[in-house]
Amino acid sequence: MIIIMKHGATASEIANVSARVEQMGCQVHLSEGEERTIIGVIGNGRPIDHERIERMSGVERTVPVLRPFKLASRDFHPQNSTFPINGTTIGGDQIIVMAGPCAIESTEQLMETAQVVKAAGAHALRGGAFKPRTSPYSFQGLGEEGLKLLAEARKVTGMPVVTEVMAPEQVPLVSTYADILQIGARSMQNYALLHAVGESQRPVLLKRGMMSTIEELLMSAEYILSHGNQRVILCERGIRTFEPYTRNTLDISAVPLLKQLSHLPVVVDPSHGTGHWELVAPVARAAVAAGADGLIIEVHPRPEEAWSDGGQSLKPHRFEELMTSLKAIAAAVGRRL
Amino acid sequence: MTRVAFQGVAGAYSEEAIRQYFGDEVETLPCRTFEDMYQEVEGGRAAYAMLPVENAVAGSVTGAYELLLERDLRINAEVILRVRHMLLAIPGSDRGAIRRVRSHPQALAQCQRYLTRYGMQPEPAFDTAGSARDLAQNPEPDVAVIASRLAAEMYGLEVVDPAIEDFHFNYTRFFVLGLEDPPRAQRTKTSVVFSTRHSPGALYKCMGEFATRGINLTKIESRPRLNQPWRYTFYLDFEGHCQDLAAEAALMGLLRHASFLKMLGSYPAATTPVGEWQDQNEG
Numbered sequence: 228m229i230i231i232m233k234h235g236a237t238a239s240e241i242a243n244v245s246a247r248v249e250q251m252g253c254q255v256h257l258s259e260g261e262e263r264t265i266i267g268v269i270g271n272g273r274p275i276d277h278e279r280i281e282r283m284s285g286v287e288r289t290v291p292v293l294r295p296f297k298l299a300s301r302d303f304h305p306q307n308s309t310f311p312i313n314g315t316t317i318g319g320d321q322i323i324v325m326a327g328p329c330a331i332e333s334t335e336q337l338m339e340t341a342q343v344v345k346a347a348g349a350h351a352l353r354g355g356a357f358k359p360r361t362s363p364y365s366f367q368g369l370g371e372e373g374l375k376l377l378a379e380a381r382k383v384t385g386m387p388v389v390t391e392v393m394a395p396e397q398v399p400l401v402s403t404y405a406d407i408l409q410i411g412a413r414s415m416q417n418y419a420l421l422h423a424v425g426e427s428q429r430p431v432l433l434k435r436g437m438m439s440t441i442e443e444l445l446m447s448a449e450y451i452l453s454h455g456n457q458r459v460i461l462c463e464r465g466i467r468t469f470e471p472y473t474r475n476t477l478d479i480s481a482v483p484l485l486k487q488l489s490h491l492p493v494v495v496d497p498s499h500g501t502g503h504w505e506l507v508a509p510v511a512r513a514a515v516a517a518g519a520d521g522l523i524i525e526v527h528p529r530p531e532e533a534w535s536d537g538g539q540s541l542k543p544h545r546f547e548e549l550m551t552s553l554k555a556i557a558a559a560v561g562r563r564l
Numbered sequence: 565m566t567r568v569a570f571q572g573v574a575g576a577y578s579e580e581a582i583r584q585y586f587g588d589e590v591e592t593l594p595c596r597t598f599e600d601m602y603q604e605v606e607g608g609r610a611a612y613a614m615l616p617v618e619n620a621v622a623g624s625v626t627g628a629y630e631l632l633l634e635r636d637l638r639i640n641a642e643v644i645l646r647v648r649h650m651l652l653a654i655p656g657s658d659r660g661a662i663r664r665v666r667s668h669p670q671a672l673a674q675c676q677r678y679l680t681r682y683g684m685q686p687e688p689a690f691d692t693a694g695s696a697r698d699l700a701q702n703p704e705p706d707v708a709v710i711a712s713r714l715a716a717e718m719y720g721l722e723v724v725d726p727a728i729e730d731f732h733f734n735y736t737r738f739f740v741l742g743l744e745d746p747p748r749a750q751r752t753k754t755s756v757v758f759s760t761r762h763s764p765g766a767l768y769k770c771m772g773e774f775a776t777r778g779i780n781l782t783k784i785e786s787r788p789r790l791n792q793p794w795r796y797t798f799y800l801d802f803e804g805h806c807q808d809l810a811a812e813a814a815l816m817g818l819l820r821h822a823s824f825l826k827m828l829g830s831y832p833a834a835t836t837p838v839g840e841w842q843d844q845n846e847g
Contacts, residue, residue, distance in 0.1 A: 238815035239806045239827045242756070245819060246826030249759070250634065252791070255824050259816075428764065455763045 228275055229302050230266040233287045240285025241266070247283060251275060256297070258304045263287070267303035269453075296445040296489075298452035299459075304490040310458045312430060313387035313406055315350050317460060318492035322557050322564050323521035325389050325407075325494070326546060327353035329536035330366065331373035339528045341380040343543040347550045348564065351407070352377070352386045353523055357393045358535065359413045366534045374404040381406070389432055389523070395423035402429050412436050412464055412499070415447050425454025432523070434462040434496065437475060445489060460492045461485055462523065463514075465500035474502020474539070477510055482517040494521035498539045504530065507541055508549040515556045524549075568740075569593040569601040569610040575693035575715030578614045581645040581738045583714070585614075598627055602635050605741060612640065613741040619647070620735040621674055629787050629799055632828050633757050637741040639829030642753065644836050645736050649675050649729040652696055652721040653708040659724050666695040667710035675710055678728040684708070696721055735836060749832035752805040753782065756815070758822040759789060759797045766821055767798070773817035774802060777810040805830040 230248075232241055241264055245255045248268050253275065256267035268275065277289040292302050309318035317323045326344040331337050331354040341352050356373030358366065369376070377388045387406035392398055393414060401408060407430045414420050415436035424431045431451055435444045448459045463482060465475025477500030485493045495514035497507045511522050527533045527540035541549065550564065557564045568590050570578035579592050593610050595601040604610040615631070618624045632639075649671055653662060665672070665684045672679070672686040679686055689695040692711040699709050700719035708724060709715075716723050739755075760766035774781055783801040788794075804811045806827055819825050 237807070238812045238819065242815060242819055242825040242827050245822075245824040246633075246757075249824035249826075257819055259820075455761060 228268045228270070228277060229290050229292055230268065230280055231287045231290065232264040232266065232285050234263050236264060236285035240283070244280065244283055244286060247280060256303055258306070260305055265303065265305065267292075267297060269297050294488075295442070296449045299445045299448040299489050299491060301488060301490050306490060308457070308490045308492065310430060312351065313385075317430075318520055320562055321350075322515055322519070322553070322562050323351065323494070324349045324550065324553075324564070325351040325353045325521065325523040326526045328355075328527050328533065329498075329525045329540060330355045330358050330534055331369050331376050332534050334376055334379070336528065337376050337380050338383065340526055340543075341384045341386065343528065344526050344546060345384045345386055347543070347547040349386070349546075349550075350521075352380055352384065352388045353390070353409075353525075354380075354388065355391050355535075357391055357397065357401075359391070359393055359411050360535070371400065374401065378404045392420070392424065395419045398423040398427050402427050405429065407432050407460070410434060410447075412439075415439055415444065418450060421447055421450035422454055425451040425456045427456060429456075430458035430460060431456060432460045432462055432494070434464045435466070435478075435481070437465065437467045439466070441481060441484060441488070445485075448489070448491060460494055460521070461489065462494050462496055463500070463519075464496035465502075473500075473506065475500055477501060477514075479510075479513055479517050482514060482519050486518050492520040493518075494523055495519045496523045498523070498525040498536070498541075502539050504539055504541055504545070507539065508545065508552070511549060512552060512556050515553055515562070516560060518560065522553075565589065565591045566612070567591045567593050567604075567610040569595050569604040569613040571595050571598050571601050571615075572691050573694045573697060575696060575712060575718040576691060577645060577647055577712050577736060578616060578738065579693075580712050580714050581616075581643045581736070582614050584645055585641065585643045585738075585740060598631055602631060602637060602741075605637055605743065606635070611742060613637065614643070615739045615741055616736050617739055618737050619670075619674075620733050620737075621729075621731050622670055624785060624787070629757075629785070630790060632739075632755075632799075633797060633826060637743065638745050639739045639755055639831045640742045640744075640746040641740040641831050642834045643738040643740060644834045645738065647674075647729065647734045647736050648713065648727055649710045649734070650713055650716060650723050651678075651708050651725040651728050652699070652711055652716045653724050654699065654703040654705065655720070655722040657705065657708070657722060657724060661706055662708045662724070663706040665708050665710060666699070668692045668695075671710045674730060674734060675728045677730045678725075693718075737834075740831075745829060746831055748805060748807075748830070751803075751833045752830050753801055753803055753833040754806045754811060754830040755799070755801045755828040756818075756825060757797050757799050757828060758818060758825040759795065760821060761823050769821045770798075770818050773814040773821075777814050779804060779810055779814055803833065 254269040326349040358368035389407035391409040392401040468476040497510040530540040695709040696711040696715040
């Protein structure tokens with residue numbers, strides 16, 4: 228249920244509604260708009276006496292929320308969620324581009340990539356240190372050594388860094404190096420991990436599982452939000468279909484749909500979403516046109532030598548070209564890069 | 565005539581507080597428990613209730629704060645009563661003959677040094693005024709009670725010693741509770757209760773809302789939340805009215821960090837007569 232307060236309701240009136248909700252054994256989620264304040268109520272399974280709430284001073288009306296996700300829903304939080312990441316804001320006018328190699332391979336590779344993506348206008352550096360690979364015989368990532376390189380790249384370039392965390396027990400370690408914790412597609416329903424990042428103090432980039440519905444993605448976001456972390460970024464990265472030409476089928480409709488259902492920022496990963504560097508730029512442009520708040524793109528100085536995902540990594544000059552074209556598209560949809 | 569409910573039997577310290585605040589032109593309504601007192605006001609049979617909330621020596625009154633949270637009466641005023649524990653006995657008694665002293669355990673505790681000095685045996689009873697009433701009905705020459713002057717007058721007991729409390733700042737703070745908010749006074753205080761979310765620095769952020777706006781806090785107390793183990797609520801008093809611009813902004817800020825916030829009321833601030841206890845000599 229959500230409680231819509233009257234325009235100009237006082238802090239005391241809002242406070243007393245919060246206290247009544249708590250007396251009923253429910254949780255309170257406050258959302259202040261420019262016009263009015265909305266109080267989201269997360270129940271405990273028992274029916275809520277909405278008439279008792281409606282009689283309280285300052286309450287305009289109550290509305291039932293039928294969707295299973297509450298904290299992630301736009302009903303609870305009508306404004307877009309925005310939060311700062313190292314000086315830039317995600318979820319606002321600006322489109323945030325996170326770029327970098329799929330996996331951190333060496334100091335030289337990471338530093339070179341970091342410098343070129345920064346020069347091209349990227350806002351954050353991505354790079355995997357813990358890699359979830361389909362085969363146990365594939366390169367598994369440099370681990371903590373990779374995280375140290377990432378921290379060094381951050382120091383040199385001043386860019387915030389985003390990297391994947393694969394297990395709950397890794398969360399404290401990865402949090403000491405990373406600005407944004409990435410939950411990979413394969414971990415989207417690892418609830419212990421969602422719980423752990425929910426209790427961390429870092430923004431979380433939550434990727435949609437390759438076999439997950441939009442509702443499942445939002446329920447995973449709900450896990451993180453319900454454990455106290457309000458800074459969640461949703462990421463569409465393609466889902467598995469019967470189409471073999473592309474690695475995944477990027478669901479562009481997920482972008483406007485997620486923006487409609489949720490207040491959380493939405494970013495798109497056209498690299499994993501398509502699996503082919505030739506498709507990355509067109510799909511990235513489509514994502515921005517569709518209303519994405521950001522992109523996460525794989526860039527490698529020499530993709531043919533990459534230890535993983537070389538085929539979907541952009542060369543630096545192609546990334547620069549893409550950034551230039553994105554500026555025009557962002558402007559066309561009332562955003563900026 | 566205005567009716568004011570209190571917990572205890574006639575002559576209780578709460579009734580003294582009613583007399584101090586309302587004067588003699590009110591009818592007092594004794595109640596067995598705090599809960600009963602709440603029901604009298606909620607049901608419209610009394611206009612106000614006099615709820616003791618804390619004692620300067622013994623601390624908070626168990627049960628009072630929980631009711632402020634669970635029920636919805638509003639604080640209309642605070643009353644600070646200087647509790648004067650008197651040793652009462654049947655008329656004609658001599659202090660030297662008194663061997664046993666009956667009263668509420670809290671009153672006995674507050675006069676412990678006195679009782680030890682005169683070799684008197686403490687005997688716990690249900691309440692202060694009740695023990696005075698019982699002694700008057702069944703006189704025993706070697707028994708005294710600790711109760712108020714009001715109780716001595718009501719039950720015809722003699723004041724053997726008028727000030728036997730160990731500390732001369734023995735004040736009890738009461739809230740006058742009613743169904744509505746009181747009109748705004750010049751010097752006001754506001755009481756709220758809230759709970760924080762489980763995140764690092766949550767309480768610090770809550771307190772910061774007041775600190776950065778220069779709002780003076782006069783009390784903070786944490787109490788267990790009686791619906792889950794190891795969860796706490798914080799009771800906070802601050803100077804000012806909840807409709808002051810700074811207070812309104814601080815409360816809105818507090819709401820952002822809190823899991824809930826309840827307004828208990830904005831009411832005229834009472835002053836504790838500091839000079840009074842400083843000037844007095846050990847009794």
